[in-house]
Amino acid sequence: MSTVLEEERSLLEELEKIEYAVTKRIKRNASIYKPTTLSKDHNILEDGKKPLAQTLLQQHEIKKLIDKYQTQSSTLLTFLQNDKDEISQLKEENADSFKVFEKLYKETTANHQKTLLLGISKSEEDIYDMFSCNVEKDEANESQPLKKKQRKNRKRLLSAYTADLKLSKIFTEKESFGKFLDLQELYRAWLSLPRTISFDSNKVPTYLNYLDSITQFDDENLNKKTGDYIYYLNGLLSYLKNFWIKIQPLSIPERSITAIESNFESEKEKRIGSTATDGSIYCSICEKSFAKQTVFDSHLTGKKHKKNAQNNTKFEIMKLEYIIKELLNLLSKQLENTKNEAQRFKLLTTREKQLELKNISNISDYEYDYDDQDGTDPTESKNQDSNSDETIYNPLKLPLGPDGKPIPFWLWKLKGLDSEFNCEVCGNLKYKGKLIFSKHFKEPKHELGLKMLGIEDNFDAFKDISKIDDVLKLLEVMKTKKREQLLFNDMATEVEDDEGNVMTEKVYQQLKKQGLL
Template sequence: MESILEQQRKAHEEIERLEQAIVDQFMKDPKSHKERLTREHRVSDFLDRISSRSKFLYELYEDSDGARKNEIDALSGTSEFSEFYGRLKAIKDYHRRYPNETVEPLELEFINQAKENGEDDLDKLFSGEEGSGRFLDLHALHEQYVNLKNIKKLEYLTYLGEFDHFSDYSKENKHGEYVKYLADLRNYLESFFRRVKPLSNLEDIRRETENEFNTLWVQGKVSGKKSYSKETVYDAHLKSKKHLKAANEMIKKDREIAFLEALIQKYAQVLGSQREDTKANVERKRALTDRERRMELETEEVDDVETESEDEDKIYNPLKLPLGWDGKPIPYWLYKLHGLGVEYPCEICGNYVYMGRKAFDRHFQEWRHAHGMRCLGIPNTRHFHEITLIEDAYALWEKLKSTSKTDDFKADTMEEFEDVEGNPIRSSYDQQKILTN
């Protein structure tokens, strides 16, 4: 058995190596979301080990049984030489009994750890729908929600935006299965938070929420609930002891439910970016055809293979230039020639910003703009090219509907021609106009 002093020395060495390992992790520049999250999980593991070893050291230094003091006295007393040779003999006897036992020095563990790729472990933490922590997966909870009694039924996309609107539910329906649904929703959000933000302290958020909630509860300002801030007020309201006991139980349950709701609302606020990304991803997937969905899945598989096999050498790119076909930054003169530094925002696309004129011109026929036009109830035809403001799109649409150009939007009667200059004519109206001229 190792001496207490040797155990302390090894614990101190492990803590120092863990601290250096954390520094090494933060010296790296993660290239992707998965690399950043992998680094955070690894650092979180290191911090847990530091905490564990620090607690172990504290107990040794506290020396509640006096064993450490006895060991130091034995080494520093009059019989220190006999103590030294006695320990040396014990070490030799141990290695004589176990001559082939392999020993891995502590530094080898951290050398091997630096070479490991933790992205495979990261994939096991998240479902496919969660996209390595980029999106929430509330499908099971949505199914649980729509099966509650006397609850307004919401489709999934609407549910993502309103699952924390608890004031919309009547107090009479907040019992039984509803409480179980709240607990399951809270458990999922806490689990997702720990997986996607491993370096954040969930307990701090919970304590902060509890303090805010207690203040509002005492003041009677919790939405949808009634409480009594003073004992005298409460006693005046309830005369019967039996009624008082039953009412106390009811208020206790109401308080638990209200705190659950407040906690879920806080988690939804902290995970706001993932929530918005989830809504955008659901909308995007709905706009895809079956063929586009299959192509996207194939692309993701190819990207995963390329990520695993790509070279780890860092590319020097201080100007953040786009990468060319060879994976290297394009020349700066080419970047300026194509105007890739010029931003073109489009309100119809949800204020998405396109870099460069070429990308801006191309986006009018891409899924994002087509989906935006479809949400406005306007056909995405050539007449609306260059239109990026919602107000302008509506104005042009009303103008076109008020003229004979509305015939141009009837896809089942449209034919495409070309005039002598090669310009496309996409409707019988355009053809007639040219022929008459």
């Protein structure tokens, strides 16, 4: 058989396998890919509500499969452009069809025998299938012991081709699968930067202070001319770029980074020159002032300025600071979550911190799931296990966490979920926890209850009031004050008639209408 044509056929088969593998993953977990436009979203995929960690892992796996697909497509295109000689040779040989058939038959038989000798099985050929990375020893290597019924179908989710992917290599424990930024190392590097006046040993900025001021690069105390500062900026930029890419591997996040860099280059002349109050323009690269814009424009094209721009680190620092600010704008949600988490962790006692760190589950546990391709119903087996062996012991009736288990008792107490609050305005609904109770005052249900009591606007004035009697009393007080204010406004303006008699404007208008003036 023609070597080139066989390679083309093999490549086409491999491309089909990759397409099918990607389709199977998206069909199994619809959260992996969401169309950007509603017209492309037909809502025909099942949403199994898989954990976020598992979704991100499969997104990274699909990204790797797409890279492989592009590589093999390029190889196939090269073969297709150079297979004319092979095709013409086959056409000449077709004159004697039986000889060609016998030749191809022998080659096919030889290839089959070679495959049998190598011991390549069907399961090993399908290296792109889910769960194909598993071997018999996988169950013994799992971090936590599982019940026998669970071990039957619970396997590592990845394919044999992407078996080297590990969640622990993609995310750290503190990043919580892209929810938080892990900037502890960069915080320590920021503390050690050279400064004109060092920090007081009793007033060293905390991690939370660093997060609040991470984009404030105008600190005059910092010595920016040192290599340490540029090294710190490069480290921070590298982390933010990698984080932005790994939280959305299928959205081509590199485009956003390229757009930010090109935007800086297109406006770099505006950033180099700053206009002073007297109208002069200061060049930050050459550290010189120019009286007019025309003089400054001609200076930008000069050899001296270009030479300084190439050798000056100030321009490089400006670029790094700009890109970091823009990336942190894109990651504003994650930065805010990190601040809140740092604040929450700071308020915990030492024992609570130890308990929380102890209860952190192993990241690699999320790489395992139930294989639904072996002829059994995973949902049914899970339900059977939960009814028999997986009965959750929850005598205090604590709320369930994201892992389906009751949250720790100390966390339940910390969030105030042991306290119950009643709201008569919402129809005697009960809310557990002060935070949830406080948030509900801005919800549509509570505002609807206020409208039914005759309140049309200014809902904020009735915040934290949950009893109907208190609401009605406050409403009456507000109406009385409003009437008094209107009366005061009417009585406040005084006018004079032609004879010099002083009276309120209201009395004046009434007398004028009656023709008494």
